[in-house]
Amino acid sequence: MMTAVCCVDLCKTYRQGDQDIKALDHLSIEVARGGFVCLSAPSGGGKTTLLNAIGGLDIPDSGEVYVNEQRIDNLSKGDLADLRLRQIGFVFQAYNLIPVLTAAENVEFVMQVQGVAAGERNEKARAILKEVGLEGLESRRPAQMSGGQQQRVAVARAVASRPALILADEPTANLDSKTSEGLMELFLELNERHGSTFIIASHDQRVMSYAKRLIRMLDGQIVEDIDQRAA
């Protein structure tokens, strides 16, 4: 099976005051293409650090990171930006959208930077917004939308350019339970329909219940790796 993400012996230490915090402690992980993985850990357990390392947002102190079989931990900032632009979609916990752009423009943003022609990206943006249930809200700015709607726009943006890998960091943290469930249903649907690999960092039980594979982390190490489809 083709590998979407492979991390080998990752270490990352942060300094907090006088203390060194091991966010990743010799962690290795492999995620197959089309996977739907939830990283679960208590706060400070290293899930966001791992997500950032996979997304090329942060460089580990040691170890190797591969995305779609390309080693990325030794890439330059410019190459990492290019990788994120073309191969990875991000959904963050909050502040996901650019406030001065409308919902449609936010969805188009990544494609616009990629250089996709206006007609094509507009069509794609409208289609994906419809898919995430935001038809008719294309012209609204983030401030005119609810938190759930904003997260849906962020999801639409993350999947609009069909990246192979979508990373979501606590995507339901600021959402009520109904909206959270709707978002997870959407993730699952997009995963199944488009075959994109999803890695979601969360300590929300509802999110974990949707994951096909659940990886529990503690102190920067994987303590449990469960294939939930089998369960």
Next chain:
Amino acid sequence: MRLFMVLFQLAWRNLWRNHRRTIVMLSAISVGVWAMIFMTALTRGMVDQMIVDGIKALPGHVQMHHPNYPDDPSINNPLPISDDELEERFGDAGFLAWASRVKVPAVITSERDSRGITLLGIDPAAERDLTFVNYEQVDGRFLADENDNGIVIGRKLAASLETQIGKRVVVMSQDPDNDIADRGFRVVGLYEASTGAVEEAYAFVGKRTAQKMLRIEGGTSEVVFVGDDYRDVDSVYESVVAAVDKTVVVNRWYDVDTYLGTMMNVMDGFVLVWVVVIFLALSFGLVNTLVMAVFERVREIGLMLALGMKPASILGQIIIESMLLLALGLAIGDALAFASIVPLSGGIDISFVGEGMEMFGAASVLYPKLYMNDIVLANVVVLVLGFLASLSPAWRASRYEPVEALAKVG
């Protein structure tokens, strides 16, 4: 190009995100640009007037003299070329105007007082386009021809001498043998000049009359040539030089009157310094605005970097934002400058400070001069220095680490 459009769109919308701050900054830039151009136009107008008056007050654009005349401007150093020869050489040369003159230091005496003056023996017809005197506005009359026996003096000189039209004055100078050469003249006209100093300095008589008085039949002191533009006299100079030999010296006006020449160069430097000084004051506001704009958008910048926008694009976005702000400010400032200068093109009466201005040769009516070069200079300086000033906040924004920027509490 597509990326530029993205950056342009973001920059433009971000500009109006905090519209109150943008309007305040726009106002500051507009007023600053207006001040740059308006004050430059006033100063240009004043200096131009001083130079034009100065040039008209005798130098012309190019002058020709005996080689010893610049050091000893007396009748002992006459031009070695006769009027007939001058006519032959320069009659069809295509100058705007030219004339030969007798020009000697002299003393003028009325029954009340006496003053040192420069006596000018002129051909009124040839001199009409060279002189600062408006023949039609002379009290009494101007000289009729070069054989006129009357004298035309300035109003201020007439007041100093306590004389008036119709009264007689005596003019004394030296002949080529260093003997006293004097003659009585009836005052036939009083001229008005832009400054009292000029009115006191020069007295006009007919050229032939002056030659007879000084016993230099046919002799002259200088020839003056005028072209189209006092800023570009090289073509006139080269034409004159080509037509004469080493028995005469030819000078441009700024070599003859170095004070005026220096003034022109100093003015160009002054305009640049003035524009830069105003901009420096503006730049604090501009940099502050950009720093605030960047500071408020740290997480947004982090998001864009995380989504794959390159640091260079973030840099470009902030710079475009700054350039848009400056371009808008420039457009408004330029329009304000035009709107305020054009109605004043008829002149501003500054006679209430006239005496002070006269001390350095300025007239009592100020005509603002709006030069395209000055507008371009102000605009270019603002854009170039604005670009440089915005580099620092833009650079800082582009250096953010996405993870750290996204983690900022804001």
